[in-house]
Amino acid sequence: MIWRKISVKTKEEAVEILAAYLFDRWEIEGVEIEDGKGLTEEEAKQIFADILPAENAGNGEASLSFYLEILPEEEKKARKALVEKEFLDETVDHSYTLNSSNIFTEEECREILSDLKRELSEMAEYTEIGKGEISVSETEDKDWMNAWKDFFHSFRVGKILIKPSWEEEEPKEGEFAISLDPGTSFGTGQHETTKLCLLSLEKYLKEGDRVLDLGTGSGILGIAALKMGAKEVQATDLDPITKEAVAGNLKENGIAEKDFQLFIENILGEEDSAKSLKAAFQKEPFEVVCANILAPVIVSLTPLVPSFLKKDGIFISSGIIRDKAEEVRKALESEESLEILEECVEGEWHAFTARKK
Template sequence: MKWMEVTIFTTEEGLDPVCARLDMLGINQVMIEQGRESIEQFLRDTAKYWDYADMDKLVTSDEPCVKAYIADVADNRAAVRAIEDSFAELRNMDVGLDLGSLRTVVRITDDEDWENNWKIYYKPLEIGDRLLVRPSWEKAEDTGRIVLSLDPGMAFGTGSHHTTRMCLEFLEKTVKAGDDMIDMGCGSGILSIASLLLGAKEAVAVDIDPIAEKIAYENAAMNGIGKDTYTVLVGDVLSDSALQDKLCEKKYDVVAANIVASVIIELSAIVPKLIKKDGVFIMSGIIAERLDEVLQALDKNGFEVLEVKAGDDWRAILARPKR
């Protein structure tokens, strides 16, 4: 099926009114795209969570816009004209808000399923010697590997990125039967779920994004893992002392953090409180330029580095408490 994509250019202040007006017209399949200024401000406000951002991929337009999607059939072409007329009318009204140009651009797209198109980029992926990560919508031949089925949603990854792959390789190497594991910044839950499939007894997953809780539990269930062995918690370990206390009620054999260098540096002062003396600390998401900073923080906080992996510009570290 072909779709008509109607883009309405506006301002940050105008995004909600534009969506509301589309809703009044009975159109609710929309996508909001922030403008360059808003994205740059977001990156500044959350700088400690980012080491690298590709602005060319994050920003599609300097102007904020709302994209409405309507099936390209004869009966709906009048709806497009109604949108154009409606926003032409709104341009001439004094609503007390800066709504920007409100210009509209119509494009016909062959995308049959714009909501799920991102799935074409994910295929079954062999990782290490034993793991096979399989997106839930893909079939995979039986190769004797441990199959981890995953539906990341549009917000998280499936293991194809170097940072996740290197973590999984370290987990495959270190997780033993009966281990307790904790995953800091779990996203889709891939690392903690993989640990359970590799033989861990229990796993705890933590993320600051509430969406991660839902997706991680769904992915765990897809792999036959229940809440008796798997717990997902939402919060910021760095700033939430109550969450820190809860996590430190027990000690873990494996601690994994696939985040960014700045967060790992801060975590390195917290992890000694919750890792067993013979446990391992797996870290990834470290851009090459910041590797030395992370290594210095690990040494300062009592860790011995066992191995460093490299994948393009990314680094992963396997460490343990000094003995």
């Protein structure tokens, strides 16, 4: 996946005209504007930041930048169709939905550059455009992942040592290690919600259990379950990027793909593929089901989860911000086949562990 940054050096009076033109002509959103105007007193009151003096303060110079994701035509169409479909589904957490803005093919990118040069030339007839210089640079997702190396270090959750591949720390006696690098999929274990799930797994998982992880992200919960003695893990996620991330993490931790089966599917969907997967989970239920997602999705999942569990099976749910905890509690309590065993809290986040009666 390639991101292309296009920047224009111009004048303050030109940047807003350019931004409006780019949106009207190409529907390009999210432009960055740098100028010397600074913040008004009212704007300064609304943020917490150290504002550095701008290099071009007072001289009228400004720059406008925007980012384009470059994809082949078929991939572009498929991405937009997938996102459009997900936005029609109220059970999907849209804060994690794939990008659908500013996606263009190589040919379209060349058109945009040509169009931008022509527009600047025309603008020069009625406003000051300054240098009017256009520069282009690009980066790939892997560059963003490498940037994490300065910030992500080994840490412990219960008896688990979670460490990036570039660090050499070894587990202490009684611990086991999970090697996990930050990437484009969520879940390194640092966030409170993942920690709560890992601690609950450590407490309730028994050797030989089969585990279902709904919304697996990086696969950290399933990997931890296998290292704790689970017989097998099956997992779902909506994001196709998850497939590559999980495969890499399984390889890094010496886990065979046959022990961790991943399905890119919305288990709450009405498509034939979703119904078929749901039926398979119900036919061979699990001892443990995990869902580290968001409260509205957990509420929607709750009536379905008991059919995925064996008798006395455990349902671990997390990703629940404090304001939504009562909503999830009521959903679990209203499900007659479930009883809440435990509610754990860390910071603003809650996790519930329930048992199938």
